[in-house]
Amino acid sequence: MHIGIFTGVTDESIGPAELGRAVEQRGFESLFVAEHSHIPVTITTEIPGGGEIPHDYHRNFDPFISLSFAAAATQHLRIGTAVALVVQRDPILLAKEIASLDRASGGRFELGAGVGWLREEMRNHGTDPRTRVALQTERLRAMDAIWSDEQAEFHGDHVDFDPLYSWPKPIGRPRPPIWLGGWGPTTHERILDHADGWLAPVGIPVDELRRGVDELQALAREEGKGPVPVIATVFDPTRAELGRLAEAGIHRTLLGIVPVRPHDATLVELDRLAELSGGLAD
Template structure:
């Protein structure tokens, strides 16, 4: 059965406690399986890197709530839905503090965390935070090493190129054992190999369906190469559509289109191998009421059209 996720209210006009709580509760009542937060540190006036997908950085991103703090809020506001990061820019953070923060969310939510990690796309953010842009893939690898050790049942000890942790205790570990699911974003060759070697799944984006099928196949092949069960990996596909009343040209979907066009694309993505789809409606809706209405329409279409797998 296809799992359906929703981008949690977090930025722009949705960065408001009452709106976040009401929309989260409504999403759970509608039947959504998960809520997801993103990670944006700042929006430069003159960015050095192009925004993924083209065009300017959405102005709504200028008001962007902290993802981990928001997950803790959502853990209190909801009872059932899983809570994920899509994606947390892991190199921004100290791995020991990241391990503590994510474990806290898992504890507060009763074991509902999905830890989605990525590298981000903005060198401006790296510069502002004080983290080197170069070598970010290797930095992520070591962060994953520290997370796994910090969340293990024994003492934490790590000796790496970037961090050294003497034998220590961090006993506030996640509820989920041996760890919360670790999903990785991106689709470079290095990312595909890393997912197959050590992650629990992929956080993908709304690529054309043939390309989506190809990347999923490459990830599963990577898992098999590393002696892992390729079918055990979880594939989550994210779209950030501009929903409109009139039909968009097919080559614009899923970037824009009607609710029906969006649902048809997501169902095709499911047939192509996606286990879960994630839709962020904050760039279309202008109020919590509108976001909830769109979320309900989309959920109904996806449930009606979901093919068995």
């Protein structure tokens, strides 16, 4: 099992370059960061888990800028989004950003993609929350075409463009790994259709995660496909819990640092998490 770090980068946190260096120096395999483009002042959407929207959500850096700095400051660290809000981004521009970052980092980028939950945020981007799953599916497929084809075109209900040229192409072929986030009625089917693995919901109990993994792998077998890799994200786990995740065959566990901490506190927490997870990672 690989072990990485999940956190946010804000104007009040440690900077993304130093964060990347600190994560790599402590032996973690990867760094994944979150995304919110903005937080509307007035919302009626229910927050997952209840409560108030965390302070950090208002202040996130753009994830691709953060990961560019982290990649430039490191040599081997895998970098990714958890999650990028694909339904709030133009697919032609997003394909260009991802391919550029993947090339510049030496093929270290991984895309965690999610449809999001904050309906007011989506609407400000011109996205209808009712069609966001179908929209994400088409945008991911359209980006696949851009990354794979010399003359890419796509014609769907939500994304439509005639043949175009777009470079660079990603180093990873046929694309950077795509991890589909969430756990809804069609998540596992969509993973098998147009993604490479499952980015399971954050903080779910190990037994519940095992159930989801079992359901996903059973569906993969029905479709004649091999095992599907899974990423788990946990907050303040015990060493025993990490061991159970490894036994469950989880590909990567992300240790969450949430809420985002200031510079010195982040380094202290990274030291603690490195000691906690020592010897468990592949």
